[in-house]
Amino acid sequence: MRKQINRRDFLRIASIGTASAIALSCGLIEDPHLLSTEDLDLMPTDISQADSGTREAEVLILGAGISGLAAARTLVDKGIRVIIIEARNRIGGRMWTDTSLGVPLDLGASWIHGVKGNPITELAKKFGVQTVASDYDNGLVFDFDGREMSDSEYTEIEDLFESIYEEVAQMQEDTDNDRSLQQAFDEVISSRDLSAEELRRLNFYIQGVTSLEYGADPDDLSLWEWDQDEEFGGNDVVFPKGYNQITDGLANGLDIRLGAKVVAISYGADGVEVNTSSGMFLADKVIVTFPLGVLKQAEVKFEPPLPELKQSAIDRLDMGVLDKVYLKFPGVFWNEEIEGISYMGERVGEWCDWLNFVPYINEPVLMAFHGGAKGYELEELSDDEIVAGAMKTLRVIYGDEIPEPDGFIITRWGKDPLAFGSYSHIPPFASGDDYDALFEPVDEVLYFAGEATSREYPATVHGAYLSGVAVAGKIA
Ligand SMILES: Cc1cc2nc3c(=O)[nH]c(=O)nc-3n(C[C@H](O)[C@H](O)[C@H](O)COP(=O)(O)OP(=O)(O)OC[C@H]3O[C@@H](n4cnc5c(N)ncnc54)[C@H](O)[C@@H]3O)c2cc1C
Structure with a gap:
């Protein structure tokens, strides 16, 4: 069944100071506090820098994100000797709870998307982690001049979008040629007699639907395949004390070597040799969980090179970006009960989508998404320019008197050299088959896991987790 699309669903997505405030940029400044046990009962016990301990295992797992941890947990529970090798000085990968503003804030994933039947829900229960449900209908929409839109005005935009989307969906079913989702929208829109104002509002809506959830604009998405993924039912929930409670829980007792960047992987009938910035590791088998962005950059050398089918899937699929700007204020100046704040600004996609964190953590924090x-x-902008852009928008909505933030955090996942983007999507002429090709093992020695190997649930924590469990099942 086709998904219901609602722009207020933007929360499904992401999965959302002064210049002297704390600035933390993904991948540029690492977060030494991340492995602190503060607020957490759960703590991995065998995490060390890569220069210690034995360098041989039955299975090497490359990457300590959720997929690598899930694979390791599953294998270790079956008595298999595993070492996880991770380039960062922390575990979690694209799950990254930062506490530099004095409260836990997730710079990567925030939500369990659909708690019903979702394996991450089970982990949250197992580790006793608190969650809070998101209410996507609890939001306000402001027009470009800061005026709050009425429900009926917003419903008009939703209805217009839905009527256009119905035709686009029909086109998706009927067409024999793939093209971009934007081209399909353009074809339908050009057959309508829309006013400039209707167009402006429609574009705002369309951009939000795709760029936040997929990290890509409609012209970068395949009409045929952009929404081929599956969903779990039920609410979406966040973790007031951070998503890393889940990765820390999984990592408990695992052998994880931090600060070791993999540069080359040689594989064959005799096993694998993995060369890292901290020396060589040997094993019978290896599981590669690098993000698609890292594989696309081809910074890690495979010997022999990856088979054509896998390499062309890597080339066809794409990585998108979703970035977050967190602002912590001295106090709340907005309506603290609402969750989503949408702004239909002059420029589509710019400072349009905000989240109020008071309902989640009871702190005066706002977060803006850009996808x-x-x-x-x-x-490409400096931190000062970004904060100034945020404040300019907030002043249009809330007036000139609002205070500057005490602190901010800005993510730059596209520039993160160990991710090169936020998550994968399907551009024109790629397909769900490419996710399957990425998962496919090579010679029963070289295995793959990670969100971009999950055909059903790409771009999610649960997809990455399930791929880790599945690959471990294949090996065990
Ligand atoms: C901003 C943002 C918001 C998101 N929101 C949500 C959400 O709300 N809900 C949701 O379900 N999903 C969300 N996601 C997606 C989710 O975070 C990812 O799908 C998931 O965490 C990916 O896990 P993984 O194990 O596949 O990859 P990763 O977590 O990226 O793990 C791979 C690991 O490999 C390491 N690595 C890379 N290169 C090397 C190398 N050469 N040598 C050694 N190690 C290396 C990396 O450092 C990393 O730790 C979001 C992602 C982002 C970025």
């Missing part, structure tokens, strides 16, 4: 091309554009 797709806008996300990449913002990454």
Whole structure:
């Protein structure tokens, strides 16, 4: 069944100071506090820098994100000797709870998308981690001049979008040629007699639907395949004390070597040899969980090179970007009960989507999302320029008297050299088959896991987790 699309669903996505405030940029400044046990009962016990201990295992796992941890946990529970090798000085990968503003804030994933039947829900229960449900209908929409839109005005935009989307969906079913989702929208829109104002509002809506959830704009998404993924039912929930409680729980007792960047992997009938910035590791088998962005950059050398089918899947699929700007204020100046704040600004996709964190953590924190091309554009600006852009928008909505933030955090996932983007999507002429090709093992020695190997649930924590469990099942 086709998904219901609602722009207020933007929360499904992401999965959302002064210049002297704390600035933390993904991948540029690592977070030494991340492995602190503060607020957490759960703590991995065998995490060490890579220069210690034995360098041989039955299975090497490359990457200590959720997929690598899930694979390791599953294998270790079956009595298999595993070492996880991780380039960062922390575990979690694209799950990254930062506490530099004095409260836990997730710079990567925030939500369990759909708690019903979701394996991450089970982990949250197992580790006794608190969650809070998101209410996507609990939001306000402001027009470009800061005026709050009425429900009926917003419903008009939703209805317009839905009527256009119905035709686009039909096109998706009927067409024999793939093209971009944007081209399909353009074809339908050009057959309508829309006013400039209707167009402006429609574009705002369309951009939000795709760029936040997929990290890509409609012109970067395949009409045929962009929404081929599956979903779990039930609410979406966040973790007031951070998503890393889940990765820390999984990592408990695992042998994890931090600070070891893999540069080359040689594999064959005799096993594998993995060369890292901290020396060589040997094993019978290896599981590669690098993000698609890292594989696309081809910074890690495979010997022999990856088979054509896998390499062409890597080339066809794409990585998108979703970035977050957190602002912590001295006090709340907005309506503290709402969750989503949407702004239909002059520029589509710019400072449009905000989240109020008071309902989640009871702290005066706002977060803005930017996805797709806008996300990449913002990454080029300085921290000061970004904070100034945020404040300019907030002043349009809430007036000139609002205070400057006490602190901010800005992510730049596109520039992160161990991710090169936030998550994968399917551009024109790629397909769900490419996710399957990425998962496919090579010679029963070289195995793959990670969100971009999950055909059903790409771009999610649960997809990455399930791929880790599945690959471990294959090996065990
Ligand atoms: C901003 C943002 C918001 C998101 N929101 C949500 C959400 O709300 N809900 C949701 O379900 N999902 C969300 N996601 C997606 C989710 O975070 C990812 O799908 C998931 O965490 C990916 O896990 P993984 O194990 O596949 O990859 P990763 O977590 O990226 O793990 C791979 C690991 O490999 C390491 N590595 C890379 N290169 C090397 C190398 N050469 N040598 C050694 N190690 C290396 C990396 O450092 C990393 O730790 C979001 C992601 C982002 C970025």
